[in-house]
Amino acid sequence: xxxxxxxxxxxxxxxxxxxxxxxxxxxxxxxxxxxxxxxxxxxxxxxxxxxxxxxxxxxxxxxxxxxxxxxxxxxxxxxxxxxxxxxxxxxxxxxxxxxxxxxxxxxxxxxxxxxxxxxxxxxxxxxxxxxxxxxxxxxxxxxxxxxxxxxxxxxxxxxxxxxxxxxxxxxxxxxxxxxxxxxxxxxxxxxxxxxxxxxxxx
Amino acid sequence: xxxxxxxxxxxxxxxxxxxxxxxxxxxxxxxxxxxxxxxxxxxxxxxxxxxxxxxxxxxxxxxxxxxxxxxxxxxxxxxxxxxxxxxxxxxxxxxxxxxxxxxxxx
Numbered sequence: 557x558x559x560x561x562x563x564x565x566x567x568x569x570x571x572x573x574x575x576x577x578x579x580x581x582x583x584x585x586x587x588x589x590x591x592x593x594x595x596x597x598x599x600x601x602x603x604x605x606x607x608x609x610x611x612x613x614x615x616x617x618x619x620x621x622x623x624x625x626x627x628x629x630x631x632x633x634x635x636x637x638x639x640x641x642x643x644x645x646x647x648x649x650x651x652x653x654x655x656x657x658x659x660x661x662x663x664x665x666x667x668x669x670x671x672x673x674x675x676x677x678x679x680x681x682x683x684x685x686x687x688x689x690x691x692x693x694x695x696x697x698x699x700x701x702x703x704x705x706x707x708x709x710x711x712x713x714x715x716x717x718x719x720x721x722x723x724x725x726x727x728x729x730x731x732x733x734x735x736x737x738x739x740x741x742x743x744x745x746x747x748x749x750x751x752x753x754x755x756x757x758x
Numbered sequence: 759x760x761x762x763x764x765x766x767x768x769x770x771x772x773x774x775x776x777x778x779x780x781x782x783x784x785x786x787x788x789x790x791x792x793x794x795x796x797x798x799x800x801x802x803x804x805x806x807x808x809x810x811x812x813x814x815x816x817x818x819x820x821x822x823x824x825x826x827x828x829x830x831x832x833x834x835x836x837x838x839x840x841x842x843x844x845x846x847x848x849x850x851x852x853x854x855x856x857x858x859x860x861x862x863x864x
Contacts, residue, residue, distance in 0.1 A: 574800075585807065592782055592803045595829065599783035602825055618790060620798020628797075629804035631764075701819040701827060719826040729819060729827040754826040 558609040566609065567597055570616050577622035581629055584747060587716045589629060593619060688743045695738030696731050696750065704731050704750055714747040721757035728753045767795060767802070768809060769848070772833060772841040775815065781828035782806065806831065814840055 571594060578586045600615040601607060619625075694711050696704035701717065708715045724732035733751040736742050767789065774780060774788055785806070786799040796802055809815050814837035819827045833841070 588807060589803055592806070592829070593800055595826070596783050596786065596799065596803075598825060599781075599828070600787075618798060619800040622800075624797055625800040625804065628801040629807075632804045632808045705819075729821045752827070755822065755824060 563607055563612045566612055574622040577626040584714050690741045691744050693736050693738055693740050693742055696734055699731050701729055708748055712744045715750055716747050718751050719754045720751050721753050728755050769844045772837050775833045779830045779832045781830045
C-alpha cells in the first residue's frame with residue numbers, strides 16, 4: 557500500500573531530477589519552469605479519483621523526461637526571435653556607450669586632479685555604482701497575485717510564488733508574506749518570494 | 759520535421775486561446791491529447807514562457823474551485839495578429855504541398 561506521502565516523494569524526486577536537468581538555464585527561467593510543472597502535476601493529481609502509484613507515475617510519464625524538457629528549454633534560449641535578439645543587442649550597445657562616457661568623464665576628471673597634484677583615490681567608489689542598481693522592494697502583502705506581479709515588474713524585480721499555509725488571514729491568491737521584505741533594498745532583477753495560501757489550510 | 763512541428767505548435771497554442779483563456783494544465787493536456795503534436799506535456803512549458811516573453815500571450819491568476827490559484831494564458835493583440843498571418847500562410851503551404859504530393863502518387 558502506497559501512502560500519500562510516498563506519492564509526494566515520487567513527485568519530489570521527479571522535480572529534483574528536472575531541476576538538475578535544467579541546470580544550464582538562467583535561475584529565473586529555471587524557477588519559472590519548475591513552478592509551472594509543479595502546478596501542472598498538482599492539477600493532474602486533483603483530477604484523479606484515487607491517488608495510486610500507477611496513476612501518479614502515469615502523470616509524470618505524460619509530463620515527460622526531464623532531459624526532453626531541458627532540451628526544449630535550451631533550444632528556445634538559442635532560437636529567440638530576431639526582435640528580442642536585436643533589443644538585447646541594443647541594450648549591449650547602450651551599456652558600452654554608457655561605460656565609455658563614464659570613462660571619458662573620469663579621464664577628464666582625473667587629468668584635472670593630477671594636474672592639481674591631488675591624490676586620486678575616488679575611482680573605486682564610482683566604478684562600483686555602475687555595475688548593479690539597487691532598488692527598494694515594494695510592499696505587496698495583501699495584494700492579489702496579479703497586482704503584486706505588476707508592482708514587482710514595475711519596480712524591476714522578478715518573483716516566484718510559493719503556495720504555503722501561514723498564520724495570515726489573507727485568502728488564497730492574495731500575498732500573505734514576501735522576502736525580501738517591503739522597504740528593504742535589493743539589486744534590480746532579484747527574485748522576490750511571494751507566499752500565498754493554497755485553497756485549504758488547517 | 760521536428761523544426762516544422764515546433765514552429766506549428768506555437769500557433770496551435772495561439773489557436774486554442776483564440777476563443778477562451780486557459781490555464782497551463784488544460785492547455786498542455788489539450789495539446790497532448792491531440793496526438794502526434796508534442797513529445798510530452800512538460801515540453802510545452804518552455805514554449806509558453808517564450809511566447810509570453812515575445813508578447814503573444816499574457817498571463818494572469820484566477821482562483822480555482824479546488825486547490826491553489828491558476829495561472830491563465832490570454833491572447834494579446836499581437837498574438838491574434840500572428841495567428842491570423844500564420845493561418846493564411848499555412849493554408850497556402852498545405853495546399854501546395856498536398857498538390858505536389860498527389861502528383862507524385864500517380
